[in-house]
Amino acid sequence: MTECGMLIIGAGETGARAAGELRDRGWTGNITLVGEEALAPYERPPLSKRALLEAGDPEPAFIQGRERLEALNIRFMKERRAIAIERDEHAVRLEDGTLLRYERLLLATGARPRRLPSERLASDGAGVLYLRSFADALTLRGRLRPGRRIAIVGGGFIGLEVAASARELGCEVAVIEAGPRILMRGVPEALAAVVDARHRAAGVSFKLGAGIGGMTREGGGFRVRLTDGEVLTCDAVVAGIGAMPATELAADAGLALDNGICTDERLATSDPDIFAAGDCCSFPHPLYDGKRLRLEAWRNAQDQGAHVAGSMLGAGEAYGSVPWFWSDQYDLTLQVAGLPDAGTTTVRRSLGEKGSLFFHLAGDGRLVAASGIGHPAVAKEIRLAEMLIERRAVPDPLALSNPELSLRSLLKNETRETPRL
Amino acid sequence: MANEQWIAACEAEEIEEEDVIRFDHGDRTFALYRSADDQYYATDGYCTHERFHLADGLVIGRQIECPKHNGRFDYATGEAKRAPVCVALRTYPVKNDAGTIWIKID
Ligand SMILES: Cc1cc2nc3c(=O)[nH]c(=O)nc-3n(C[C@H](O)[C@H](O)[C@H](O)COP(=O)(O)OP(=O)(O)OC[C@H]3O[C@@H](n4cnc5c(N)ncnc54)[C@H](O)[C@@H]3O)c2cc1C
Ligand code: FES
Numbered sequence: 342m343t344e345c346g347m348l349i350i351g352a353g354e355t356g357a358r359a360a361g362e363l364r365d366r367g368w369t370g371n372i373t374l375v376g377e378e379a380l381a382p383y384e385r386p387p388l389s390k391r392a393l394l395e396a397g398d399p400e401p402a403f404i405q406g407r408e409r410l411e412a413l414n415i416r417f418m419k420e421r422r423a424i425a426i427e428r429d430e431h432a433v434r435l436e437d438g439t440l441l442r443y444e445r446l447l448l449a450t451g452a453r454p455r456r457l458p459s460e461r462l463a464s465d466g467a468g469v470l471y472l473r474s475f476a477d478a479l480t481l482r483g484r485l486r487p488g489r490r491i492a493i494v495g496g497g498f499i500g501l502e503v504a505a506s507a508r509e510l511g512c513e514v515a516v517i518e519a520g521p522r523i524l525m526r527g528v529p530e531a532l533a534a535v536v537d538a539r540h541r542a543a544g545v546s547f548k549l550g551a552g553i554g555g556m557t558r559e560g561g562g563f564r565v566r567l568t569d570g571e572v573l574t575c576d577a578v579v580a581g582i583g584a585m586p587a588t589e590l591a592a593d594a595g596l597a598l599d600n601g602i603c604t605d606e607r608l609a610t611s612d613p614d615i616f617a618a619g620d621c622c623s624f625p626h627p628l629y630d631g632k633r634l635r636l637e638a639w640r641n642a643q644d645q646g647a648h649v650a651g652s653m654l655g656a657g658e659a660y661g662s663v664p665w666f667w668s669d670q671y672d673l674t675l676q677v678a679g680l681p682d683a684g685t686t687t688v689r690r691s692l693g694e695k696g697s698l699f700f701h702l703a704g705d706g707r708l709v710a711a712s713g714i715g716h717p718a719v720a721k722e723i724r725l726a727e728m729l730i731e732r733r734a735v736p737d738p739l740a741l742s743n744p745e746l747s748l749r750s751l752l753k754n755e756t757r758e759t760p761r762l
Numbered sequence: 763m764a765n766e767q768w769i770a771a772c773e774a775e776e777i778e779e780e781d782v783i784r785f786d787h788g789d790r791t792f793a794l795y796r797s798a799d800d801q802y803y804a805t806d807g808y809c810t811h812e813r814f815h816l817a818d819g820l821v822i823g824r825q826i827e828c829p830k831h832n833g834r835f836d837y838a839t840g841e842a843k844r845a846p847v848c849v850a851l852r853t854y855p856v857k858n859d860a861g862t863i864w865i866k867i868d
Contacts, residue, residue, distance in 0.1 A: 716818075720829030
């Protein structure tokens with residue numbers, strides 16, 4: 342049995358960040374990072390953007406290259422899959438039979454694409470493309486040739502980013518979305534409308550309110566029958582219909598689950614020596630009355646990776662970063678801070694040619710989220726809004742809608758009124 | 763060194779206190795900063811993580827936060843201060859001559 346000290350399963354964004362942070366926080370014992378993929382930890386956001394668009398052979402964007410892992414004396418085991426946690430022995434079993442003993446264990450297993458129900462697919466579903474890993478991006482890239490007809494199932498962020506990249510590469514693109522509009526979750530309708538218009542202007546066609554009724558192979562491609570009876574023929578089908586947290590290890594070990602691996606506010610699971618962070622876990626968020634959230638976003642993965650390292654070493658603080666994510670489609674920057682769904686009213690601020698901001702207020706007037714779309718300059722405003730959200734500010738809606746009043750001045754007032762210790 | 767030159771970049775009041783603006787010269791782009799204590803600084807315009815304009819980011823004290831992934835730099839020294847940035851930012855000498863901001867580039 343190998344003594345691993347701090348053992349991390351899943352070498353993605355969260356796992357890599359946690360490993361580095363354990364060292365930075367002064368842990369001098371063993372750190373072991375186990376991943377099933379063939380590559381050192383890399384960034385996923387470019388997979389739907391640059392990795393598809395870039396000319397030449399795309400390179401993964403490494404987070405912690407081999408050299409850095411070695412410099413930090415982190416043992417990295419690639420292409421190794423964990424199959425069981427032996428809690429009584431404080432050990433994790435790998436597929437090849439190896440037993441790794443841990444003092445503390447972190448599950449950073451991420452999420453996996455939700456699959457289309459197989460009975461609706463041609464034979465065994467062979468040929469439908471999903472996008473999560475660098476290997477998936479390489480496969481998809483090979484299909485996005487000029488003039489190819491690409492059907493994208495799902496009008497969420499991944500589907501729309503792939504749609505934008507495919508259009509830029511000269512493909513014909515149809516997006517099939519079961520809901521009445523795109524981006525049903527997490528962004529206001531007015532913002533989704535801007536994204537919708539931009540895609541239509543680029544030549545993307547939308548089939549809204551329609552699901553997949555069935556699919557048959559035809560030549561090298563597919564005949565896709567929609568639930569409203571329409572039939573599309575296309576060369577490739579890409580599905581972006583959400584992701585499922587990777588919870589099997591936790592489930593088999595009897596750890597509590599609740600829309601992901603269930604953790605407390607420090608990111609500890611129901612076993613005090615086992616932690617979970619990133620896309621695979623759900624946690625109570627102090628800014629939203631302890632509401633249990635599972636986030637699938639890059640910064641959350643980073644921040645939870647860093648936070649959980651502290652918890653593994655005994656720190657008691659609650660994790661409470663403001664949720665934040667971005668999406669890039671064509672020349673549009675989209676950013677969301679906080680939870681728009683927690684708001685009951687929305688106030689819009691126009692930035693003219695630079696785009697629009699939306700502020701989401703709860704029933705008691707508290708700012709719970711802000712979203713922005715347009716020029717990259719919206720990022721600065723969303724960052725200031727994020728600080729207001731963090732401070733639980735109750736800003737005047739009229740001030741929020743007035744582009745003449747800088748958010749920085751609102752923040753300064755806020756700081757004066759509610760000094761933070 | 764031979765090609766070093768001072769260039770008039772902007773008027774001092776064009777940059778608000780605790781803020782940053784973009785300055786393009788030839789095919790290069792820079793970021794010019796004014797701190798809360800009224801000092802002026804200059805760095806390369808693009809983040810060292812990806813090619814995003816730091817001038818679209820937020821000045822927080824002595825640091826500039828990149829708008830893209832919120833990496834941070836000390837804009838006076840160029841030092842990388844927060845992940846995901848790990849490569850330092852190049853800085854340039856700046857002078858304020860009677861209300862005009864000059865930057866020395868090569
Ligand atoms: C195409 C794409 C684009 C995205 N774009 C954005 C964006 O623009 N903005 C944004 O905010 N977020 C974006 N995200 C989300 C962001 O990338 C994720 O939130 C982040 O990667 C989550 O990190 P993680 O470490 O929790 O999970 P992951 O990065 O998924 O890493 C988990 C790792 O664990 C491995 N693993 C799982 N089970 C085992 C096991 N039993 N044994 C060994 N290894 C295992 C997996 O193979 C994987 O490598 C995007 C995601 C994708 C897929
Ligand atoms: S581009 Fe600046 S932090 Fe990533």
